[in-house]
Amino acid sequence: MSDWKDDVEILVHEGKISVPYSWTVGSTLSRFYCELRDNGKIWANRCPSCGTTFVPPKIKCINCYEEPHDWVELPGTGTVETYTVVRYEEPSMHPRKAPFVYGVIKMDGADTGIVHFIGDVDPEQVKVGMRVEAVLEDEREGNILDIRHFRPLA
Amino acid sequence: MEKVAIIGVGYTKYAQNSPLTFAEMVFEATTKALEDAGITRDEVDNVVSVSSDFWDGRTISSMAISDASGAYGKDITTVEGDGTFGALYGMMRILSGSFGVSIVCAHHKGTESNMNGITNCAFDPLVERKLGLDAVSSAALQARRYMSKYGLLEEQFALVSVKNHGNAKKNPIALLPMDITVEDVMNSRKVADPLKVLDCSPVTDGACTLILAAERQAKKLTTNKKRVWMKGVGHCSDAFRLGDRDLADMRALKKAAKRAYEMAGISDPLKEIDFAEVYDAFSYMEPLWLEGLGICDDGKGCEYLERGWFNADGKFPVNVSGGRLSANPVQSAGLYAMAEAVLQLRGEAGERQLDGVETALVHGINGMCGQSHCVWVLGR
Numbered sequence: 001m002s003d004w005k006d007d008v009e010i011l012v013h014e015g016k017i018s019v020p021y022s023w024t025v026g027s028t029l030s031r032f033y034c035e036l037r038d039n040g041k042i043w044a045n046r047c048p049s050c051g052t053t054f055v056p057p058k059i060k061c062i063n064c065y066e067e068p069h070d071w072v073e074l075p076g077t078g079t080v081e082t083y084t085v086v087r088y089e090e091p092s093m094h095p096r097k098a099p100f101v102y103g104v105i106k107m108d109g110a111d112t113g114i115v116h117f118i119g120d121v122d123p124e125q126v127k128v129g130m131r132v133e134a135v136l137e138d139e140r141e142g143n144i145l146d147i148r149h150f151r152p153l154a
Numbered sequence: 155m156e157k158v159a160i161i162g163v164g165y166t167k168y169a170q171n172s173p174l175t176f177a178e179m180v181f182e183a184t185t186k187a188l189e190d191a192g193i194t195r196d197e198v199d200n201v202v203s204v205s206s207d208f209w210d211g212r213t214i215s216s217m218a219i220s221d222a223s224g225a226y227g228k229d230i231t232t233v234e235g236d237g238t239f240g241a242l243y244g245m246m247r248i249l250s251g252s253f254g255v256s257i258v259c260a261h262h263k264g265t266e267s268n269m270n271g272i273t274n275c276a277f278d279p280l281v282e283r284k285l286g287l288d289a290v291s292s293a294a295l296q297a298r299r300y301m302s303k304y305g306l307l308e309e310q311f312a313l314v315s316v317k318n319h320g321n322a323k324k325n326p327i328a329l330l331p332m333d334i335t336v337e338d339v340m341n342s343r344k345v346a347d348p349l350k351v352l353d354c355s356p357v358t359d360g361a362c363t364l365i366l367a368a369e370r371q372a373k374k375l376t377t378n379k380k381r382v383w384m385k386g387v388g389h390c391s392d393a394f395r396l397g398d399r400d401l402a403d404m405r406a407l408k409k410a411a412k413r414a415y416e417m418a419g420i421s422d423p424l425k426e427i428d429f430a431e432v433y434d435a436f437s438y439m440e441p442l443w444l445e446g447l448g449i450c451d452d453g454k455g456c457e458y459l460e461r462g463w464f465n466a467d468g469k470f471p472v473n474v475s476g477g478r479l480s481a482n483p484v485q486s487a488g489l490y491a492m493a494e495a496v497l498q499l500r501g502e503a504g505e506r507q508l509d510g511v512e513t514a515l516v517h518g519i520n521g522m523c524g525q526s527h528c529v530w531v532l533g534r
Contacts, residue, residue: 015211017211021279023279025280026459028282038320045177054332058398062393062398063385065512072319081299082296082298082299082302082401083295083296083298084294084295084346084348084349085344086291086294087343087344087346088270088290090270090271090286090288092271093270093271093286094286095284095285097284102287102291104299104396108518112395112397112398113396113397114397115281115287115295115395115397116285128298128302143280144280144281144284145284146284
Protein backbone atom coordinates (compact mmCIF):
# COMPACT_ATOMS: atom_id res chain seq x y z
CA MET A 1 0.00 0.00 0.00
CA SER A 2 1.47 3.31 -1.01
CA ASP A 3 1.95 6.09 1.49
CA TRP A 4 -0.33 9.05 0.80
CA LYS A 5 2.72 11.26 1.28
CA ASP A 6 4.25 9.87 -1.92
CA ASP A 7 1.45 11.39 -3.97
CA VAL A 8 0.82 14.70 -2.27
CA GLU A 9 1.78 17.88 -4.06
CA ILE A 10 4.13 19.80 -1.75
CA LEU A 11 3.25 23.48 -1.90
CA VAL A 12 5.74 26.29 -1.40
CA HIS A 13 4.64 29.66 -0.05
CA GLU A 14 6.74 32.57 -1.26
CA GLY A 15 7.32 35.40 1.17
CA LYS A 16 9.52 38.31 2.07
CA ILE A 17 10.26 40.03 5.35
CA SER A 18 10.62 43.77 5.10
CA VAL A 19 10.92 45.61 8.40
CA PRO A 20 12.28 49.16 8.65
CA TYR A 21 14.91 49.98 11.27
CA SER A 22 16.48 53.23 12.51
CA TRP A 23 19.84 52.34 14.00
CA THR A 24 21.59 54.96 16.11
CA VAL A 25 25.17 55.38 14.99
CA GLY A 26 26.37 56.28 18.49
CA SER A 27 28.73 59.08 19.46
CA THR A 28 32.00 57.49 18.32
CA LEU A 29 31.00 56.46 14.80
CA SER A 30 28.86 59.61 14.40
CA ARG A 31 31.97 61.72 14.94
CA PHE A 32 33.80 59.62 12.33
CA TYR A 33 31.00 59.94 9.78
CA CYS A 34 30.40 63.66 10.45
CA GLU A 35 34.09 64.40 9.82
CA LEU A 36 33.88 62.34 6.65
CA ARG A 37 30.67 63.99 5.46
CA ASP A 38 31.36 67.61 6.43
CA ASN A 39 35.13 67.93 6.10
CA GLY A 40 36.09 65.02 3.86
CA LYS A 41 38.51 63.73 6.50
CA ILE A 42 39.12 60.21 7.79
CA TRP A 43 39.73 60.15 11.52
CA ALA A 44 40.82 57.29 13.75
CA ASN A 45 40.98 56.96 17.52
CA ARG A 46 43.82 55.67 19.66
CA CYS A 47 43.91 53.74 22.90
CA PRO A 48 45.86 55.70 25.53
CA SER A 49 46.91 52.47 27.20
CA CYS A 50 48.24 50.21 24.42
CA GLY A 51 48.46 52.81 21.64
CA THR A 52 46.39 50.82 19.13
CA THR A 53 44.80 53.16 16.58
CA PHE A 54 41.42 52.12 15.21
CA VAL A 55 39.76 52.99 11.94
CA PRO A 56 36.80 52.99 11.82
CA PRO A 57 37.06 54.22 15.42
CA LYS A 58 35.98 52.06 18.36
CA ILE A 59 34.02 52.90 21.50
CA LYS A 60 36.49 50.87 23.56
CA CYS A 61 39.88 49.39 22.79
CA ILE A 62 39.33 45.73 21.92
CA ASN A 63 42.52 44.76 23.77
CA CYS A 64 42.41 46.71 27.04
CA TYR A 65 38.87 48.15 27.09
CA GLU A 66 40.22 51.66 27.71
CA GLU A 67 38.39 54.49 25.98
CA PRO A 68 40.40 55.43 22.88
CA HIS A 69 39.83 59.17 23.40
CA ASP A 70 42.82 60.44 21.39
CA TRP A 71 41.56 61.29 17.90
CA VAL A 72 43.97 61.44 14.98
CA GLU A 73 43.42 62.50 11.38
CA LEU A 74 44.70 59.95 8.86
CA PRO A 75 46.35 60.97 5.59
CA GLY A 76 43.95 58.77 3.59
CA THR A 77 46.61 56.45 2.20
CA GLY A 78 47.24 52.82 3.02
CA THR A 79 48.30 49.34 1.94
CA VAL A 80 46.15 46.43 0.72
CA GLU A 81 46.45 43.63 3.29
CA THR A 82 44.09 41.25 1.48
CA TYR A 83 41.47 41.47 -1.28
CA THR A 84 38.95 39.49 -3.27
CA VAL A 85 37.39 39.93 -6.70
CA VAL A 86 33.67 39.31 -6.25
CA ARG A 87 32.22 37.69 -9.38
CA TYR A 88 28.59 37.02 -8.39
CA GLU A 89 25.64 39.41 -8.52
CA GLU A 90 23.49 40.31 -5.51
CA PRO A 91 21.71 43.42 -6.79
CA SER A 92 19.77 44.12 -3.59
CA MET A 93 22.91 43.90 -1.49
CA HIS A 94 25.90 44.96 -3.57
CA PRO A 95 26.26 48.70 -4.16
CA ARG A 96 27.98 47.92 -7.47
CA LYS A 97 27.96 45.39 -10.27
CA ALA A 98 30.30 42.40 -10.30
CA PRO A 99 33.13 42.00 -10.89
CA PHE A 100 34.31 44.37 -8.19
CA VAL A 101 37.01 44.22 -5.53
CA TYR A 102 36.82 44.25 -1.75
CA GLY A 103 39.98 44.81 0.21
CA VAL A 104 41.13 45.08 3.80
CA ILE A 105 43.24 48.24 3.80
CA LYS A 106 45.76 49.01 6.50
CA MET A 107 45.59 52.80 6.50
CA ASP A 108 48.74 54.73 7.26
CA GLY A 109 48.62 55.83 10.88
CA ALA A 110 46.17 53.09 11.93
CA ASP A 111 46.75 49.62 13.35
CA THR A 112 43.49 48.01 12.27
CA GLY A 113 42.22 47.35 8.77
CA ILE A 114 39.23 48.95 7.05
CA VAL A 115 37.16 46.85 4.66
CA HIS A 116 36.16 48.69 1.52
CA PHE A 117 36.07 48.65 -2.27
CA ILE A 118 39.21 48.93 -4.34
CA GLY A 119 38.43 50.77 -7.56
CA ASP A 120 39.81 52.70 -10.53
CA VAL A 121 41.86 49.61 -11.35
CA ASP A 122 41.51 46.44 -13.41
CA PRO A 123 40.43 43.85 -10.78
CA GLU A 124 43.08 41.46 -12.12
CA GLN A 125 45.81 43.99 -11.31
CA VAL A 126 45.06 44.29 -7.58
CA LYS A 127 47.83 42.87 -5.39
CA VAL A 128 48.49 42.35 -1.69
CA GLY A 129 50.84 45.12 -0.58
CA MET A 130 49.56 47.58 -3.22
CA ARG A 131 49.62 51.20 -2.04
CA VAL A 132 46.21 52.88 -2.23
CA GLU A 133 44.42 56.10 -1.31
CA ALA A 134 40.83 56.85 -0.34
CA VAL A 135 38.60 58.50 -2.94
CA LEU A 136 35.60 60.30 -1.42
CA GLU A 137 32.19 60.88 -2.97
CA ASP A 138 31.35 64.49 -3.85
CA GLU A 139 27.89 64.21 -2.28
CA ARG A 140 28.30 62.68 1.17
CA GLU A 141 25.60 61.40 3.53
CA GLY A 142 27.50 60.40 6.66
CA ASN A 143 28.02 56.68 6.12
CA ILE A 144 30.75 54.27 4.98
CA LEU A 145 29.84 54.79 1.31
CA ASP A 146 31.03 58.42 1.59
CA ILE A 147 34.34 56.75 0.80
CA ARG A 148 33.75 55.74 -2.84
CA HIS A 149 36.65 53.30 -2.80
CA PHE A 150 40.41 53.07 -2.45
CA ARG A 151 42.44 53.43 -5.65
CA PRO A 152 46.08 52.68 -6.45
CA LEU A 153 48.46 55.50 -5.60
CA ALA A 154 49.91 57.01 -8.75
CA MET B 155 33.34 17.54 38.18
CA GLU B 156 30.54 15.27 37.04
CA LYS B 157 30.97 13.69 33.62
CA VAL B 158 28.44 14.19 30.83
CA ALA B 159 27.83 11.67 28.05
CA ILE B 160 26.24 11.78 24.63
CA ILE B 161 23.85 8.82 24.82
CA GLY B 162 21.97 9.20 21.55
CA VAL B 163 22.24 10.81 18.12
CA GLY B 164 19.72 11.30 15.32
CA TYR B 165 19.60 13.30 12.12
CA THR B 166 17.86 13.80 8.83
CA LYS B 167 19.55 12.94 5.56
CA TYR B 168 21.15 16.08 4.12
CA ALA B 169 18.88 17.60 1.49
CA GLN B 170 18.21 20.56 -0.73
CA ASN B 171 14.63 21.83 -1.00
CA SER B 172 13.52 19.25 1.55
CA PRO B 173 9.74 18.72 1.43
CA LEU B 174 9.77 18.69 5.25
CA THR B 175 9.13 21.82 7.29
CA PHE B 176 11.94 22.61 9.70
CA ALA B 177 9.73 21.46 12.57
CA GLU B 178 9.18 18.11 10.81
CA MET B 179 12.94 17.82 10.36
CA VAL B 180 13.50 18.45 14.08
CA PHE B 181 10.85 15.87 14.92
CA GLU B 182 12.52 13.25 12.73
CA ALA B 183 16.01 13.91 14.14
CA THR B 184 14.81 13.98 17.74
CA THR B 185 12.70 10.84 17.39
CA LYS B 186 15.71 9.01 15.95
CA ALA B 187 17.99 10.29 18.71
CA LEU B 188 15.61 9.13 21.44
CA GLU B 189 15.34 5.73 19.72
CA ASP B 190 19.12 5.58 19.46
CA ALA B 191 19.46 6.28 23.18
CA GLY B 192 16.69 3.79 23.91
CA ILE B 193 14.72 6.26 26.01
CA THR B 194 11.44 8.17 25.72
CA ARG B 195 10.82 11.88 26.00
CA ASP B 196 9.46 11.28 29.50
CA GLU B 197 13.05 10.80 30.64
CA VAL B 198 14.14 14.16 29.22
CA ASP B 199 13.67 17.26 31.29
CA ASN B 200 14.89 20.08 29.06
CA VAL B 201 15.66 21.03 25.49
CA VAL B 202 18.33 23.27 23.99
CA SER B 203 17.50 24.24 20.43
CA VAL B 204 19.96 25.69 17.96
CA SER B 205 18.63 27.82 15.15
CA SER B 206 18.79 31.18 13.42
CA ASP B 207 15.74 33.38 13.28
CA PHE B 208 16.92 35.05 10.07
CA TRP B 209 17.29 31.71 8.32
CA ASP B 210 13.95 30.45 9.67
CA GLY B 211 12.21 33.63 8.60
CA ARG B 212 10.49 33.99 11.95
CA THR B 213 11.50 35.37 15.31
CA ILE B 214 11.79 33.31 18.49
CA SER B 215 11.89 30.30 16.21
CA SER B 216 12.64 27.88 19.07
CA MET B 217 9.00 28.32 19.98
CA ALA B 218 8.11 26.97 16.53
CA ILE B 219 9.87 23.67 17.23
CA SER B 220 9.10 23.22 20.94
CA ASP B 221 6.53 20.50 20.29
CA ALA B 222 8.60 18.90 17.52
CA SER B 223 11.65 18.66 19.78
CA GLY B 224 9.70 16.96 22.55
CA ALA B 225 9.78 20.08 24.73
CA TYR B 226 6.04 20.27 25.33
CA GLY B 227 5.65 20.53 29.10
CA LYS B 228 9.40 21.03 29.56
CA ASP B 229 11.92 23.83 29.59
CA ILE B 230 13.32 24.96 26.22
CA THR B 231 16.04 27.49 25.51
CA THR B 232 17.92 28.51 22.39
CA VAL B 233 21.41 29.08 21.10
CA GLU B 234 21.87 30.98 17.88
CA GLY B 235 25.05 29.74 16.29
CA ASP B 236 26.78 26.51 15.43
CA GLY B 237 25.54 23.28 17.00
CA THR B 238 28.81 22.82 18.89
CA PHE B 239 27.84 25.84 21.01
CA GLY B 240 24.39 24.35 21.62
CA ALA B 241 26.02 21.16 22.89
CA LEU B 242 28.18 23.29 25.19
CA TYR B 243 25.08 24.97 26.60
CA GLY B 244 23.40 21.59 27.01
CA MET B 245 26.37 20.27 28.95
CA MET B 246 26.45 23.40 31.13
CA ARG B 247 22.76 23.06 31.98
CA ILE B 248 23.39 19.51 33.15
CA LEU B 249 26.49 20.49 35.13
CA SER B 250 24.54 23.32 36.79
CA GLY B 251 22.66 20.59 38.61
CA SER B 252 19.32 22.01 37.49
CA PHE B 253 18.67 19.58 34.64
CA GLY B 254 19.11 15.91 33.94
CA VAL B 255 18.74 14.29 30.52
CA SER B 256 18.86 16.98 27.86
CA ILE B 257 17.97 17.15 24.20
CA VAL B 258 20.15 19.39 22.04
CA CYS B 259 18.59 19.82 18.61
CA ALA B 260 19.60 21.99 15.69
CA HIS B 261 17.88 22.72 12.41
CA HIS B 262 18.72 24.63 9.28
CA LYS B 263 16.84 24.97 6.00
CA GLY B 264 19.31 26.90 3.91
CA THR B 265 17.43 26.30 0.67
CA GLU B 266 14.39 28.30 1.82
CA SER B 267 16.16 31.65 1.73
CA ASN B 268 19.14 33.56 0.38
CA MET B 269 22.44 32.65 2.04
CA ASN B 270 24.21 35.82 0.87
CA GLY B 271 21.43 38.10 2.05
CA ILE B 272 21.25 36.48 5.45
CA THR B 273 24.99 36.40 6.07
CA ASN B 274 25.19 40.04 4.93
CA CYS B 275 22.92 40.78 7.89
CA ALA B 276 25.57 39.37 10.24
CA PHE B 277 27.64 42.49 9.53
CA ASP B 278 27.36 45.77 11.40
CA PRO B 279 24.66 47.85 9.66
CA LEU B 280 26.65 50.94 10.68
CA VAL B 281 29.79 49.87 8.82
CA GLU B 282 30.36 46.80 6.65
CA ARG B 283 26.81 45.74 5.86
CA LYS B 284 26.34 48.63 3.44
CA LEU B 285 29.33 47.40 1.44
CA GLY B 286 27.44 44.17 0.70
CA LEU B 287 29.85 41.79 2.39
CA ASP B 288 28.65 38.27 3.13
CA ALA B 289 30.00 34.91 4.28
CA VAL B 290 31.55 34.09 0.90
CA SER B 291 33.27 37.41 0.17
CA SER B 292 34.60 37.72 3.72
CA ALA B 293 35.90 34.14 3.59
CA ALA B 294 37.65 35.05 0.34
CA LEU B 295 39.41 37.92 2.13
CA GLN B 296 40.53 35.49 4.82
CA ALA B 297 41.69 32.89 2.29
CA ARG B 298 43.84 35.47 0.48
CA ARG B 299 45.31 36.73 3.77
CA TYR B 300 46.19 33.14 4.75
CA MET B 301 47.80 32.55 1.34
CA SER B 302 49.91 35.69 1.41
CA LYS B 303 50.99 35.27 5.03
CA TYR B 304 52.44 31.80 4.42
CA GLY B 305 53.01 31.67 0.66
CA LEU B 306 50.25 29.11 0.02
CA LEU B 307 48.64 28.17 -3.31
CA GLU B 308 45.02 27.79 -4.39
CA GLU B 309 45.88 24.26 -5.56
CA GLN B 310 46.68 23.33 -1.96
CA PHE B 311 43.23 24.46 -0.81
CA ALA B 312 41.69 22.56 -3.73
CA LEU B 313 43.15 19.37 -2.29
CA VAL B 314 40.90 19.76 0.78
CA SER B 315 37.87 19.78 -1.49
CA VAL B 316 39.14 16.71 -3.37
CA LYS B 317 39.72 14.84 -0.10
CA ASN B 318 36.44 15.72 1.60
CA HIS B 319 34.17 15.19 -1.40
CA GLY B 320 35.94 11.85 -1.82
CA ASN B 321 35.35 10.96 1.83
CA ALA B 322 31.65 11.76 1.35
CA LYS B 323 31.34 8.79 -1.02
CA LYS B 324 31.32 6.53 2.04
CA ASN B 325 28.77 8.61 3.91
CA PRO B 326 25.22 7.53 3.04
CA ILE B 327 23.72 10.88 4.11
CA ALA B 328 26.18 13.14 2.27
CA LEU B 329 24.83 15.64 -0.24
CA LEU B 330 27.85 15.89 -2.55
CA PRO B 331 29.88 12.70 -2.73
CA MET B 332 32.23 13.30 -5.66
CA ASP B 333 35.32 12.00 -7.37
CA ILE B 334 37.04 15.21 -8.35
CA THR B 335 40.58 16.37 -9.04
CA VAL B 336 42.53 19.48 -8.13
CA GLU B 337 42.04 20.58 -11.76
CA ASP B 338 38.27 20.23 -11.40
CA VAL B 339 38.34 22.53 -8.39
CA MET B 340 40.68 25.00 -10.10
CA ASN B 341 38.49 25.06 -13.22
CA SER B 342 35.20 25.42 -11.35
CA ARG B 343 33.41 28.77 -11.57
CA LYS B 344 35.13 31.63 -9.81
CA VAL B 345 32.97 33.00 -7.01
CA ALA B 346 35.16 35.42 -5.07
CA ASP B 347 38.87 34.99 -5.74
CA PRO B 348 40.61 32.90 -4.60
CA LEU B 349 37.46 30.85 -3.94
CA LYS B 350 35.83 28.79 -6.67
CA VAL B 351 32.50 26.96 -6.43
CA LEU B 352 34.20 23.72 -5.40
CA ASP B 353 36.02 25.53 -2.57
CA CYS B 354 32.62 26.40 -1.06
CA SER B 355 30.10 24.29 0.81
CA PRO B 356 26.63 23.72 -0.66
CA VAL B 357 23.48 25.33 0.71
CA THR B 358 21.89 22.48 2.66
CA ASP B 359 18.88 21.48 4.75
CA GLY B 360 19.32 19.29 7.82
CA ALA B 361 18.39 18.74 11.45
CA CYS B 362 20.42 16.88 14.05
CA THR B 363 19.76 15.99 17.68
CA LEU B 364 22.01 14.77 20.49
CA ILE B 365 20.80 13.37 23.80
CA LEU B 366 23.04 14.29 26.74
CA ALA B 367 23.02 12.82 30.24
CA ALA B 368 25.09 13.14 33.39
CA GLU B 369 27.13 10.08 34.35
CA ARG B 370 24.70 8.65 36.88
CA GLN B 371 21.72 8.80 34.52
CA ALA B 372 23.76 7.81 31.49
CA LYS B 373 24.79 4.62 33.23
CA LYS B 374 21.26 3.91 34.37
CA LEU B 375 19.62 4.53 31.00
CA THR B 376 22.08 3.16 28.47
CA THR B 377 24.58 0.46 27.77
CA ASN B 378 28.30 1.17 27.77
CA LYS B 379 28.43 0.92 23.97
CA LYS B 380 26.10 3.89 23.53
CA ARG B 381 27.97 6.25 25.83
CA VAL B 382 30.48 8.74 24.45
CA TRP B 383 31.93 11.13 27.02
CA MET B 384 32.31 14.87 26.63
CA LYS B 385 35.88 14.92 27.90
CA GLY B 386 36.87 18.48 27.18
CA VAL B 387 35.47 21.67 25.73
CA GLY B 388 36.83 25.15 25.14
CA HIS B 389 35.45 28.20 23.44
CA CYS B 390 36.79 31.65 22.70
CA SER B 391 35.88 34.61 20.52
CA ASP B 392 37.77 37.38 18.74
CA ALA B 393 36.90 40.88 17.48
CA PHE B 394 33.66 41.40 15.54
CA ARG B 395 34.97 43.60 12.72
CA LEU B 396 37.07 41.79 10.13
CA GLY B 397 39.62 44.61 10.02
CA ASP B 398 40.20 44.49 13.78
CA ARG B 399 41.65 40.99 13.40
CA ASP B 400 44.52 39.55 11.44
CA LEU B 401 42.35 37.08 9.53
CA ALA B 402 45.18 34.52 9.44
CA ASP B 403 45.90 34.79 13.17
CA MET B 404 44.39 31.95 15.17
CA ARG B 405 44.59 33.49 18.65
CA ALA B 406 40.97 32.76 19.63
CA LEU B 407 41.06 29.19 18.34
CA LYS B 408 44.37 28.53 20.09
CA LYS B 409 42.86 29.60 23.40
CA ALA B 410 39.72 27.52 22.84
CA ALA B 411 41.79 24.45 21.93
CA LYS B 412 44.11 24.87 24.91
CA ARG B 413 41.13 24.97 27.29
CA ALA B 414 39.56 21.88 25.69
CA TYR B 415 42.82 19.92 25.80
CA GLU B 416 43.52 20.90 29.42
CA MET B 417 40.04 19.81 30.47
CA ALA B 418 40.50 16.48 28.66
CA GLY B 419 44.02 16.00 30.05
CA ILE B 420 45.60 16.10 26.61
CA SER B 421 49.13 17.46 26.20
CA ASP B 422 49.92 16.36 22.63
CA PRO B 423 46.71 16.48 20.55
CA LEU B 424 48.28 14.96 17.43
CA LYS B 425 49.38 11.88 19.37
CA GLU B 426 46.53 11.59 21.82
CA ILE B 427 43.59 12.31 19.53
CA ASP B 428 42.71 9.84 16.77
CA PHE B 429 40.71 11.90 14.26
CA ALA B 430 38.87 15.19 13.82
CA GLU B 431 35.78 16.77 12.31
CA VAL B 432 36.88 20.33 11.58
CA TYR B 433 34.80 23.25 10.23
CA ASP B 434 35.43 23.33 6.47
CA ALA B 435 32.65 25.45 4.98
CA PHE B 436 35.42 26.76 2.70
CA SER B 437 38.35 24.58 1.67
CA TYR B 438 41.13 26.84 3.05
CA MET B 439 39.58 26.71 6.50
CA GLU B 440 40.53 23.09 7.21
CA PRO B 441 44.33 23.61 7.22
CA LEU B 442 43.97 27.02 8.88
CA TRP B 443 41.91 25.66 11.78
CA LEU B 444 44.14 22.57 12.10
CA GLU B 445 47.00 24.98 12.76
CA GLY B 446 44.93 26.83 15.36
CA LEU B 447 43.98 23.50 16.91
CA GLY B 448 47.66 22.71 17.40
CA ILE B 449 47.60 19.67 15.11
CA CYS B 450 50.41 21.26 13.09
CA ASP B 451 52.54 24.40 13.23
CA ASP B 452 51.35 27.73 11.85
CA GLY B 453 51.52 27.82 8.07
CA LYS B 454 52.12 24.05 7.79
CA GLY B 455 48.57 22.77 7.39
CA CYS B 456 48.71 22.57 3.60
CA GLU B 457 52.10 20.87 3.62
CA TYR B 458 50.83 18.07 5.86
CA LEU B 459 47.63 17.87 3.85
CA GLU B 460 49.74 17.23 0.73
CA ARG B 461 51.65 14.54 2.60
CA GLY B 462 48.35 12.78 3.25
CA TRP B 463 48.23 13.24 7.02
CA PHE B 464 44.56 14.20 6.96
CA ASN B 465 43.35 11.49 4.58
CA ALA B 466 40.99 8.84 5.92
CA ASP B 467 43.94 6.42 5.96
CA GLY B 468 46.45 9.05 7.09
CA LYS B 469 48.19 9.86 10.35
CA PHE B 470 45.33 12.10 11.52
CA PRO B 471 42.08 11.65 9.55
CA VAL B 472 40.09 14.88 9.16
CA ASN B 473 36.48 15.15 7.99
CA VAL B 474 36.03 11.48 7.15
CA SER B 475 32.30 12.31 6.99
CA GLY B 476 32.90 14.50 3.95
CA GLY B 477 32.83 17.63 6.08
CA ARG B 478 30.84 20.80 5.47
CA LEU B 479 32.16 20.91 1.91
CA SER B 480 29.91 17.93 1.20
CA ALA B 481 26.89 19.24 3.15
CA ASN B 482 26.59 22.34 5.30
CA PRO B 483 23.35 22.88 7.21
CA VAL B 484 24.87 25.86 9.02
CA GLN B 485 23.37 25.76 12.53
CA SER B 486 23.12 21.96 12.56
CA ALA B 487 26.55 21.30 11.05
CA GLY B 488 28.35 21.23 14.40
CA LEU B 489 25.92 18.68 15.82
CA TYR B 490 26.26 16.50 12.71
CA ALA B 491 30.04 16.66 13.25
CA MET B 492 29.60 15.58 16.87
CA ALA B 493 27.19 12.83 15.80
CA GLU B 494 29.76 11.60 13.27
CA ALA B 495 32.40 11.48 16.02
CA VAL B 496 29.98 9.54 18.24
CA LEU B 497 29.32 6.96 15.49
CA GLN B 498 33.07 6.57 14.87
CA LEU B 499 33.80 6.15 18.58
CA ARG B 500 31.03 3.56 18.91
CA GLY B 501 32.29 1.70 15.86
CA GLU B 502 29.05 2.35 13.98
CA ALA B 503 30.35 4.46 11.08
CA GLY B 504 29.82 1.77 8.46
CA GLU B 505 32.01 1.88 5.38
CA ARG B 506 33.95 4.91 6.64
CA GLN B 507 34.71 3.42 10.08
CA LEU B 508 38.23 4.22 11.29
CA ASP B 509 40.16 1.50 13.10
CA GLY B 510 40.63 1.56 16.85
CA VAL B 511 39.57 5.16 17.46
CA GLU B 512 39.07 6.21 21.09
CA THR B 513 39.36 9.99 21.13
CA ALA B 514 37.86 12.53 18.72
CA LEU B 515 38.26 16.25 18.12
CA VAL B 516 35.26 18.27 16.91
CA HIS B 517 35.42 21.94 15.99
CA GLY B 518 32.76 24.50 15.14
CA ILE B 519 32.79 28.22 14.50
CA ASN B 520 30.40 31.09 14.92
CA GLY B 521 30.58 34.47 13.25
CA MET B 522 32.36 35.53 10.09
CA CYS B 523 35.78 34.04 9.35
CA GLY B 524 35.85 32.13 12.62
CA GLN B 525 35.22 35.01 14.98
CA SER B 526 34.36 32.45 17.66
CA HIS B 527 35.39 28.83 18.06
CA CYS B 528 34.12 25.84 20.03
CA VAL B 529 36.43 22.85 20.45
CA TRP B 530 35.32 19.46 21.76
CA VAL B 531 37.26 16.40 22.82
CA LEU B 532 35.01 13.34 22.86
CA GLY B 533 36.03 9.87 23.93
CA ARG B 534 35.10 6.37 24.97
